[in-house]
Amino acid sequence: MPVVAGIPTLHRSQFRISSQSKKTGGSHSPAAHDERMKIIHVTDIHLTGEGGTVLERSPGHNFLACLDHIVAHHADADLCVITGDLAHWGEREAYEHLQQILSPFPIETRLMIGNHDDRQIFQAVFPDTPSDANGFVQWSEATKAGRFIYLDTTEPGTHAGHFGHDRQQWLRAELENLEDEACYLFMHHHPSPIGIRAMDDIGQVNAPELRAILHAHRSKIAHIFFGHCHLPLSGTVCGIPFAALRGTNHHGWQDFTGSPRLKGAELTPAYNVVLLENGDCVIHTIDFTYAGPIAEFGTRHADWAREPEAAV
Numbered sequence: 001m002p003v004v005a006g007i008p009t010l011h012r013s014q015f016r017i018s019s020q021s022k023k024t025g026g027s028h029s030p031a032a033h034d035e036r037m038k039i040i041h042v043t044d045i046h047l048t049g050e051g052g053t054v055l056e057r058s059p060g061h062n063f064l065a066c067l068d069h070i071v072a073h074h075a076d077a078d079l080c081v082i083t084g085d086l087a088h089w090g091e092r093e094a095y096e097h098l099q100q101i102l103s104p105f106p107i108e109t110r111l112m113i114g115n116h117d118d119r120q121i122f123q124a125v126f127p128d129t130p131s132d133a134n135g136f137v138q139w140s141e142a143t144k145a146g147r148f149i150y151l152d153t154t155e156p157g158t159h160a161g162h163f164g165h166d167r168q169q170w171l172r173a174e175l176e177n178l179e180d181e182a183c184y185l186f187m188h189h190h191p192s193p194i195g196i197r198a199m200d201d202i203g204q205v206n207a208p209e210l211r212a213i214l215h216a217h218r219s220k221i222a223h224i225f226f227g228h229c230h231l232p233l234s235g236t237v238c239g240i241p242f243a244a245l246r247g248t249n250h251h252g253w254q255d256f257t258g259s260p261r262l263k264g265a266e267l268t269p270a271y272n273v274v275l276l277e278n279g280d281c282v283i284h285t286i287d288f289t290y291a292g293p294i295a296e297f298g299t300r301h302a303d304w305a306r307e308p309e310a311a312v
């Protein structure tokens with residue numbers, strides 16, 4: 001897969017499966033050289049230094065369980081994208097922890113920053129991550145599915161998303177320079193309100209300007225992927241489909257009462273498997289902590305909804 005020069009390549013020969021994982025099997029063959037592209041979308045891992053906890057959970061343990069599952073079942077993925085909130089407190093130890101966890105991970109990985117991240121410390125630990133001329137952690141790359149554009153919506157000192165004039169200019173130029181190819185946008189913050197007041201209070205401050213850009217170039221943008229909300233979301237913005245998902249450590253709850261307080265619940269963490277082929281996009285949400293039995297049924301009409309032993 002073509003990549004932008006300078007992007008850190010995190011290919012490693014073997015990923016160490018953590019002791020917590022009992023999943024085995026899955027494909028370990030290299031990515032097929034066809035038009036199909038398989039992307040893993042992970043978000044909001046909220047790492048701390050090794051052994052730290054966030055909301056009484058272990059983000060390191062949970063992220064490792066996620067990577068274990070990916071390696072066991074989707075080692076043929078072309079790319080893994082983590083859409084921000086890499087660290088919970090933005091401290092150097094958290095990024096070093098991330099570096100340590102990712103070092104044996106065999107799938108190329110793109111790291112983006114969110115409101116919990118510290119741009120300068122992140123860049124110090126991951127100096128090969130591309131940035132634009134103004135130092136924002138945003139770049140684009142050509143892939144076999146089209147151009148991937150990674151945006152930096154982070155602003156120090158606030159949990160809200162920002163996408164000021166200079167970042168807008170950069171994105172406009174990227175989109176204007178697109179030739180006849182599909183384009184996929186990745187960002188941390190939701191680009192437009194989602195109808196949950198507390199999340200929208202820390203949503204995209206520059207949503208009107210961002211929407212204007214999206215609207216002007218909507219015919220070129222095939223899909224938008226984001227995180228931040230810790231919620232499974234799908235819909236459209238300016239006619240462009242989007243998808244978001246829960247984080248790997250802690251999860252949001254959909255409170256539509258207008259409360260200014262963010263709500264969370266003990267739900268199932270997930271990652272998304274995104275299949276891109278012939279301009280189509282299919283997204284599977286994977287409950288990677290599920291360890292129960294898997295039922296099996298035939299697909300013939302006579303098999304439908306029968307117990308396996310009753311199928312004829």
Ligand SMILES: [Fe+2]
Nearest residue numbers: 044085228247
């Ligand atoms: Fe987050």
Ligand SMILES: [Fe+2]
Nearest residue numbers: 085114115228
């Ligand atoms: Fe966030």
